[in-house]
Amino acid sequence: MRYLPHSPADRATMLAAIGAPSVDTLFSAVPASVLGTFSPDLPDHQPEFAVEAHMRALASKNHAAGDGPFFIGAGAYRHHVPASVDHLIQRSEWLTAYTPYQPEISQGTLQMLFEFQTQVANLLGMDVANASMYDGSTATAEAVLMARRITKKDKVILSGGLHPQYRDTVITYLSGEEGLECLSPSPEGQGDILDHLDDNTAAIVIQTPDFYGHLRDVSKLADAAHEKGALLIIVVTEIVSLGLIEAPGAMGADIVVAEGQSIGNPLTYGGPYVGLLACREKFVRQMPGRLCGETVDAEGKRGFVLTLSTREQHIRREKATSNICTNSGLCALAFSIHLSLLGEQGLTRLAKINHAQACKLADALAAVPGVQLLNKSFFNEMTVRLPVAAAPLVEKLAAKGILAGLPVSRLEPGKDEVENLLVLAATELMTDAHIEALTSAIKGELA
Template sequence: MRYLPHSAADRADMLAAIGAGGIDDLFAAVPKSVLGTFAPDLPDHQPEFAVEAHMRALAKKNHAGADGPFFVGAGAYRHHVPATVDHLIQRSEWLTAYTPYQPEISQGTLQMLFEFQTQVAHLMGMDIANASMYDGSTATAEAVLMARRVTKKNKVVLSGGLHPQYRDTVVTYLSGEEGLECLPASPEGQGDIVDHIDDDTAAIVIQTPDFYGHLRNVSALADAAHEKGALLIVVVTEIVSLGLLEAPGALGADIVVAEGQSIGNPLTFGGPYVGLMACREKFVRQMPGRLCGETVDADGKRGFVLTLSTREQHIRREKATSNICTNSGLCALAFSIHLSLLGEVGLSRLARLNHARAIALADALAAVPGVEVLNKTFFNEMTIRLPKPAAPLVEALAAKGILCGVPVSRLEPGRPEVEGLVVLAATELTTDEDIAALAAALKGELA
């Protein structure tokens, strides 16, 4: 929509037409405690060519790491995306209206979403999935709110292995509310979330593989949660792992959320990505976001519609189950196309290849003097401990063209116990030469 400036008289006429006394009346539902608490530190306006030049200068600072050893993961992973995916998502059949409320003109988009939901539900071992969320972190926060609605309890326990940014997103969503318990970081897989479950617990949130790469015993945690009437929310940041690991739903999870970026979507410097959410059918009325259903038209032909979505999702926001009433349609389409190309056998092979590359990486790192691999279990990601602060070392290797991984101190600042930790990931794109280069560089920096 174009920006159309209005004069003071224009604004006065519009306010009078809706019966508002002033601009402030339009924000009556927003608590006064959060209004006017900050002033954006933005520069003065600039001509278009100056803004473009500034953005180009910023873009030149980016380093994709595509031409050198790349071990960055921590929730966003570099995988091969077939050229077929990019070709198909640009076909004109998908260039329909943004919001498919009118099913008679949006059957292609709606069928794609229905197939996407089917794929996600099967992948996660759950009864039903929605048409995607914004990303994995907001899907996690929405799952927490959903669990509180389902159980009518407030206490939620977040595992120490949950991605720090996912944890922070949940904290932001529940800002000012009681009942959220965030357990300390568990880089060595330590800590027992079971001890924190009681009769007032709505849900526990675990990640597997967790932020530090450890695999979690989902079945045991599901039993412990259900014994107290709590739900188990399982988070997956590396969705490719489900090509090798048992589906969380088959192990007792009640709600499963994930980041789907690894399938069909490149890194693109952090987004846009696609959040996945699936749950038990009995909870579907509390599931946020869009849900596409299959039906028949007046002639008995197969058709698709958005279903089980209340009007509150779109116009009475204060009564809505969620403030997310859209979906990451293009990213979901890319996910669905790539997964269709892989098939079940292809996804399993891809997952095994990722794990094999990670084993080779772990063996090479363990052989470097001064490097300790903390993981006894992992899929394609692991944590190492260095005898010196990790962040400067990671920067030094980046200057040499080797993206070593993510120093934990970057996501957990001010915590001395994580200063020497680095989270690294290997994928099917990781070569033996990449691993050898990293091991040699680490050996040189630690000598």
């Protein structure tokens, strides 16, 4: 698509200003196969206040997450973010301090990243964490590549409970390479992982709580993997869950990846988010991204430096361990501020509230005739099997102002066995009135 001034005189003026003899010359670098002739029907110039009014009218058609009952989760969750978080990240010393290309000058940024790494390592129960990744899905793919470098093996097993979009991201990263085995998704289990484990296995990737909300004790799986010389990668999409459940490091994980959006970061139409990655200390040199460390200067004063920057795109790209070329610094700052405000006790209390609300939701859904709760265990997310296809029902409820969850068929299209499955999440922002509105609407539609 190309857009040019409507007036021939205006076109001539534009071409003269940029030094192009004709319109065809202007677009000569664009292949004819992708050069469209459609001209958008854009309005003539409007004053600023008219454009603002038009945009407000368009925005008013949106149904935001906070406009009513909201039960969507599946990797992105609606939690309360204190106003102080947004205020602090907009202070100029934070907002303008981006990637530290001259790191030792950016002491404030480096200290923030150092504190972020410390928080993440403690939260995940690991030895060391890096200074952020893009998001949880790409962090998972980076962990898979990291495991293959460490073990010098090719085979990677993705469990059936891994988030479908995380699975697809790993597949994209490893496109054209052999050794990737994706076990069949199932709301009841992870797949027969041990049957696929062999001496050529580099890593097993397993999620807990998994995509369907099940909590998984993977300690025995970790032992089996280590006996074969494989690494265990644990994925966490709902980071608030670690306020209650055992840290992945305590379950035998070698690498842990997570999505940190739930702390400090709103939904924001799907991003930007903040990926978390942590590992055992012995694997630190294969970790992607950067690592900030604490030291002292020539006068003995406390200071911070980039201890490790393994990316090496700056000078030796062919030697780089990763192609990640920045970090989610501002999102990581929001994460650290919110987690600092919560503290250990606050995070635990927040997790308990989430689980309590989820229990209310599960009981209410199980009481709806025809609705089957599939989870024996969960944190704040669960899967139900409906007597009808989930996607059309969700659309009908959305028309009533109720965002009822995620139909699994949207992420696993064409699979009949998931047509009736619906994944729902409950957070501290869900109320009893929201539950009542949801269950009453489902009963009405099923009736």
